[in-house]
Amino acid sequence: MKLTIWQRLDLVARQMVPFVATLLLVMLALVPLRLPNAAPVVPWFALIAVFYWTVYRADLMPPVAVFGVGVFHDFAAATNVGVGALLLLLVHLAVMPQRRFFMSRSFAMTWIGFAVIAAGAMLLLWMLNALLEGTLLSPEPAAFQFLTTVAAYPPTAWLFTRLQRWLLRTSRQAGP
Amino acid sequence: METGVNRPAGSFARIATPIKAWAQRFAVLLLIGASFGLMLMGKADVVMIERARTTVSDAVAPVLDAASRPVASVAELLREGKELAALRAENAALRRENQRLEHWRMVAHRLEAENRALGELLNLAPKPDTRYVSARVVADSGGAFARSVLINAGRKQDVAKGQAALTGDGLAGRVAEVGRNSSRILLITDINSRIPVVIQSTRQKAILAGDNSDMPRLRYLPDEATVARGQRVVTSGHGGVFPPGLPVGRVVKVSDTNIRVRPRVDWNRMEYLRVVDYGMSGILMTKPDPSEQTAAASGGAP
Numbered sequence: 001m002k003l004t005i006w007q008r009l010d011l012v013a014r015q016m017v018p019f020v021a022t023l024l025l026v027m028l029a030l031v032p033l034r035l036p037n038a039a040p041v042v043p044w045f046a047l048i049a050v051f052y053w054t055v056y057r058a059d060l061m062p063p064v065a066v067f068g069v070g071v072f073h074d075f076a077a078a079t080n081v082g083v084g085a086l087l088l089l090l091v092h093l094a095v096m097p098q099r100r101f102f103m104s105r106s107f108a109m110t111w112i113g114f115a116v117i118a119a120g121a122m123l124l125l126w127m128l129n130a131l132l133e134g135t136l137l138s139p140e141p142a143a144f145q146f147l148t149t150v151a152a153y154p155p156t157a158w159l160f161t162r163l164q165r166w167l168l169r170t171s172r173q174a175g176p
Numbered sequence: 177m178e179t180g181v182n183r184p185a186g187s188f189a190r191i192a193t194p195i196k197a198w199a200q201r202f203a204v205l206l207l208i209g210a211s212f213g214l215m216l217m218g219k220a221d222v223v224m225i226e227r228a229r230t231t232v233s234d235a236v237a238p239v240l241d242a243a244s245r246p247v248a249s250v251a252e253l254l255r256e257g258k259e260l261a262a263l264r265a266e267n268a269a270l271r272r273e274n275q276r277l278e279h280w281r282m283v284a285h286r287l288e289a290e291n292r293a294l295g296e297l298l299n300l301a302p303k304p305d306t307r308y309v310s311a312r313v314v315a316d317s318g319g320a321f322a323r324s325v326l327i328n329a330g331r332k333q334d335v336a337k338g339q340a341a342l343t344g345d346g347l348a349g350r351v352a353e354v355g356r357n358s359s360r361i362l363l364i365t366d367i368n369s370r371i372p373v374v375i376q377s378t379r380q381k382a383i384l385a386g387d388n389s390d391m392p393r394l395r396y397l398p399d400e401a402t403v404a405r406g407q408r409v410v411t412s413g414h415g416g417v418f419p420p421g422l423p424v425g426r427v428v429k430v431s432d433t434n435i436r437v438r439p440r441v442d443w444n445r446m447e448y449l450r451v452v453d454y455g456m457s458g459i460l461m462t463k464p465d466p467s468e469q470t471a472a473a474s475g476g477a478p
Contacts, residue, residue: 031247032314035251078317081215081218082216085207
């Protein structure tokens with residue numbers, strides 16, 4: 001069956017939703033909270049998003065989108081450019097073969113899996129930043145950011161699950 | 177959570193053929209290579225990267241500006257509620273302080289007049305006019321390895337690279353990148369921040385070097401320098417970019433190799449920043465002339 005232009009556009013818009021939602025989340029995480037020492041330990045939402053969508057809808061978070069999210073985060077947050085993109089791509093690569101495993105497990109197991117991946121990513125982030133700055137950095141903020149990121153996984157995943165269901169529902173209504 | 181709903185709908189074909197999988201893997205490798213390329217370019221301070229970053233900042237600044245207002249209001253409300261409880265005591269303290277400051281105002285007037293008279297006697301060159309641009313802080317830097325903020329004023333408001341950014345308390349940072357309507361302020365706590373300072377009482381010069389912690393280090397002090405806790409640290413004005421005498425902080429920790437300064441700025445209440453245009457083209461600055469925008473972007477010397 002052939003799709004009309006509008007159906008095509010609708011489909012493309014729908015497929016962009018995870019990517020756009022991720023960008024929005026990355027941006028909102030930059031809003032100053034005016035809490036004591038909040039800025040350095042704001043969760044790494046890009047990591048959560050890439051992990052979630054790679055596990056549940058890898059077709060909607062292709063490597064190019066992962067790269068886009070990473071570069072956008074690096075630019076908007078003024079961190080060392082390229083580092084975020086590289087780590088998110090590595091996470092994407094690491095999660096891809098385990099998708100079925102994560103999908104068939106309980107939420108708690110997925111959460112633990114995410115924590116393991118986040119720990120690895122944070123360690124690499126710390127090492128890469130130290131390498132680029134040419135000096136040893138205190139690992140403390142990275143450790144705290146790891147904790148807040150793991151803590152932020154359940155609510156963020158819940159949000160994404162809602163979004164995914166909404167996508168599915170509306171695409172069924174609109175679909176052929 | 178539930179896993180059953182997460183199967184792709186029928187309308188989205190899943191990539192299954194080996195060729196496609198191979199192509200995708202190749203794409204990932206290519207993108208990883210691109211990330212490394214970006215890293216190297218970012219490290220080498222390529223102009224293109226800076227321009228890309230300011231473009232992104234300009235794009236997100238209005239959105240963040242809108243989003244940060246309600247957050248700021250709520251924070252303000254909470255703080256006001258807290259302050260309401262201590263209103264009486266604070267009033268009394270303020271009245272006492274007012275009396276004290278009244279005295280200092282008189283002293284300042286007298287000194288200013290005296291200073292002017294002495295300056296005239298010596299034929300001192302007039303001090304450059306200082307202009308201020310006030311801007312809202314619209315974004316924190318995300319992440320554990322950088323300390324910077326985004327403000328909603330840029331080239332259009334005559335903000336230029338290298339200028340000092342202040343809160344009411346003291347020096348917060350310097351302008352690192354300027355976009356059209358937004359600028360990135362590198363805070364004095366950032367690992368890349370180096371500020372020429374002097375110890376106010378002894379006039380000994382040093383460099384205030386950030387290391388991402390709350391308390392930046394004093395480095396390159398002369399060997400004979402005597403540093404004690406509680407001494408005030410102010411900008412020295414060397415390099416001609418910052419006005420001299422901006423309050424920075426106090427020495428809080430002194431050991432043989434490690435001298436730490438606690439900045440006066442309250443990072444949690446930093447809603448507005450004032451960017452100081454000292455009116456002097458220092459080594460880092462070029463006049464923000466529309467015809468010289470490329471020169472300003474590269475931060476080159478005139």
